[in-house]
Amino acid sequence: xxxxxxxxxxxxxxxxxxFEYFATLKNDLRTQAWNQRMPLCYxxxxxxDRFAERLKDPHTGIYAIETSEGQLxxxxxHHEGPVRFAATLGIILGMEHWGKGIGREAQELVLRFLFExxxxxxxxxxxxxxxxxxxxxxxxxxxxxxxxxxxxxxxxGSGWTRS
Amino acid sequence: xxxxVRVTFRALEGSQVxxxxxxxxxxxxxxxxxxxxxxxxxxxxxxxxVRSKLEERGKKERAALLTVWSSEESFVGVGxxxxxxxxxxxxxxxxxxxxxxRRGYGTAAARLLLESCFRETLAHVVGAYVPDFSRExxxxxxxxxxxxxxVERRAGMKDGxxxxxxxxxxxxxxxEGHRESRKGA
Numbered sequence: 001x002x003x004x005x006x007x008x009x010x011x012x013x014x015x016x017x018x019f020e021y022f023a024t025l026k027n028d029l030r031t032q033a034w035n036q037r038m039p040l041c042y043x044x045x046x047x048x049d050r051f052a053e054r055l056k057d058p059h060t061g062i063y064a065i066e067t068s069e070g071q072l073x074x075x076x077x078h079h080e081g082p083v084r085f086a087a088t089l090g091i092i093l094g095m096e097h098w099g100k101g102i103g104r105e106a107q108e109l110v111l112r113f114l115f116e117x118x119x120x121x122x123x124x125x126x127x128x129x130x131x132x133x134x135x136x137x138x139x140x141x142x143x144x145x146x147x148x149x150x151x152x153x154x155x156x157g158s159g160w161t162r163s
Numbered sequence: 164x165x166x167x168v169r170v171t172f173r174a175l176e177g178s179q180v181x182x183x184x185x186x187x188x189x190x191x192x193x194x195x196x197x198x199x200x201x202x203x204x205x206x207x208x209x210x211x212x213v214r215s216k217l218e219e220r221g222k223k224e225r226a227a228l229l230t231v232w233s234s235e236e237s238f239v240g241v242g243x244x245x246x247x248x249x250x251x252x253x254x255x256x257x258x259x260x261x262x263x264x265r266r267g268y269g270t271a272a273a274r275l276l277l278e279s280c281f282r283e284t285l286a287h288v289v290g291a292y293v294p295d296f297s298r299e300x301x302x303x304x305x306x307x308x309x310x311x312x313x314v315e316r317r318a319g320m321k322d323g324x325x326x327x328x329x330x331x332x333x334x335x336x337x338x339e340g341h342r343e344s345r346k347g348a
Contacts, residue, residue: 082202086317121325122317147313147330151288152252159287 004063004113006105011063011076014051018064019044021072025092029155031074032092059083065093065106073097076106078114078123086122087114098133107141130155168267170275172229172242175217179230179238184213186260193321194258197294198243204319223247231259231272239263242272244280253280254290273307277338287335294318295327308341309333 004011014022025031026042054060059080065073074093080086089110093103114120125143127134130153139145148161187195188207196204199216208216220228225246233239240259246252255276259269280286291309293300305311309331318328333341 082319085319124315144316145313146316149252149288149290149312149330150310150332151334152249152290
């Protein structure tokens with residue numbers, strides 16, 4: 001495969017200018033994925049520090065998702081464990097980019113990298129049952145629902161299952 | 164479980180670290196390698212490695228590593244409570260040394276752990292994880308009221324085969340129902 005570039009998106013290392021946007025995504029309950037425990041007070045500096053800490057692990061990858069027009073759309077990350085065996089994937093996409101195939105292609109690029117270039121056996125992804133859009137996107141990408149942890153998260157004041 | 168079986172939890176002290184190291188180098192290698200986050204799981208660990216892993220585990224917030232003791236003052240196994248990720252959803256781990264199994268210590272220790280979770284904390288669900296090759300472990304968890312939540316496919320390899328990890332969970336209301344039915348029995 002030719003790097004992490006598809007028809008709609010390019011995955012590239014994060015730049016300093018990206019963190020303001022990433023903080024905005026983390027401060028929006030609709031886009032901060034299933035991890036809704038965090039207070040909504042992220043700053044660009046906090047995001048930069050968190051990423052720098054996580055990237056000390058050589059088996060973690062964090063990429064900015066850029067559209068073919070060069071617009072920053074979100075981020076995607078993977079963490080291997082056990083190394084060369086399994087990885088967990090996470091994605092956050094700005095709402096203005098939803099429904100355009102951007103997230104699907106970004107996910108596909110990373111999955112190809114992990115399975116074909118890293119030779120992994122399995123890639124995992126966690127979300128909540130409240131995030132139906134993510135569940136559908138994961139299933140389209142070939143993920144199979146393998147577990148539902150009951151009462152593992154809450155959303156809108158209600159208990160939700162993490163699957 | 165014989166009604167007279169009682170266990171107590173104590174904090175982990177130096178002499179028990181040596182016992183855990185001895186077990187990891189013996190019949191409990193696979194179980195303890197998982198609990199100690201040791202890779203490769205088939206390799207024996209040095210006493211220093213075990214100590215260091217236990218110290219690392221001890222730094223987690225809202226987590227406890229416990230030693231399980233019989234009323235005869237025998238060190239019969241280890242237990243762990245881990246609510247580092249989310250205090251509402253703690254994760255439990257229990258390992259009874261092989262020669263003490265089938266005597267009621269596991270059940271007594273598990274009930275004590277569950278009682279602590281649901282009576283002393285705000286947990287609304289408790290989780291556990293058992294590899295699918297451990298039929299005994301799965302049957303034990305289900306006997307306590309845990310339900311299978313699903314599997315983690317290809318969780319690892321053992322004896323030349325991939326194995327799955329089974330997620331189990333127990334909701335507060337299910338635990339309370341289970342508890343009441345035991346009282347009534």
